[in-house]
Amino acid sequence: MSNKVPAYLQIRKAIADDIDNQNLEENQRLPPERALCEQYGVTRVTLRRSLRLLENDGKIYRKNRSGWYVCPSRLRYNPLKYASILSYARDQGFEVATHLVGQERITPPESVRKILQLEPGQEVIRLVRMRSLNGRPAVVENFYMNPMVLVDIDQQDLSQSISKLLMHHYGLKKIRYEIEILPTTLGPTEADILDIAAGTNGMNIFRTVYDDQGRTVECDVEYWRNDALLIEASVNLELEATP
Numbered sequence: 001m002s003n004k005v006p007a008y009l010q011i012r013k014a015i016a017d018d019i020d021n022q023n024l025e026e027n028q029r030l031p032p033e034r035a036l037c038e039q040y041g042v043t044r045v046t047l048r049r050s051l052r053l054l055e056n057d058g059k060i061y062r063k064n065r066s067g068w069y070v071c072p073s074r075l076r077y078n079p080l081k082y083a084s085i086l087s088y089a090r091d092q093g094f095e096v097a098t099h100l101v102g103q104e105r106i107t108p109p110e111s112v113r114k115i116l117q118l119e120p121g122q123e124v125i126r127l128v129r130m131r132s133l134n135g136r137p138a139v140v141e142n143f144y145m146n147p148m149v150l151v152d153i154d155q156q157d158l159s160q161s162i163s164k165l166l167m168h169h170y171g172l173k174k175i176r177y178e179i180e181i182l183p184t185t186l187g188p189t190e191a192d193i194l195d196i197a198a199g200t201n202g203m204n205i206f207r208t209v210y211d212d213q214g215r216t217v218e219c220d221v222e223y224w225r226n227d228a229l230l231i232e233a234s235v236n237l238e239l240e241a242t243p
Contacts, residue, residue, distance in 0.1 A: 011050035058227035074230040084161035201226040
């Protein structure tokens with residue numbers, strides 16, 4: 001390999017080019033690390049540096065105890081549109097599966113209590129779900145639901161679309177929501193559910209939903225795989241001349 005560019009960057013580019021040119025297909029397993037070391041004439045330390053960069057780039061992902069694989073297409077998400085993951089995924093040709101991880105009535109953390117506008121000691125319904133896209137775990141969803149607004153929410157089928165449940169069962173036709181999107185690293189709990197290593201790069205989406213009376217309906221925290229989501233938005237603007 002050329003000495004002008006570090007070997008790990010050359011390997012990163014070579015594998016990325018193979019993926020971009022579709023010489024490597026989605027979900028295809030890369031050769032074992034030993035074979036890649038021989039192919040590029042580098043040590044395993046150098047190779048792993050390249051692979052970690054490709055993982056951070058969202059080009060490849062690692063399955064625990066299985067190896068490295070080419071990332072599939074990302075789900076395209078528009079934060080300006082209030083719709084369920086199920087709706088987005090089906091419109092884009094993904095097969096979606098929902099796994100209910102847990103559901104319980106708890107005293108929420110103080111930060112959540114204030115967001116939900118509850119008195120100290122009041123309980124909420126906490127729901128944890130995992131969604132997979134085409135069979136690959138993609139996101140962990142944590143919902144904190146206000147039982148003062150969503151009466152008997154814990155008696156409903158919470159494997160379905162929450163946005164549709166709010167609309168059709170609770171009659172919430174007009175809502176307002178706020179959203180924050182931040183990069184993060186996945187903690188042990190979320191990483192275990194997603195079957196990836198703790199500390200892997202991820203994306204955190206925090207959403208708060210209000211009804212037309214200003215009451216907080218629910219807030220949810222999503223932990224996405226870094227390589228599973230693409231955020232996009234289209235905005236129409238009328239530009240004004242400036243002096």
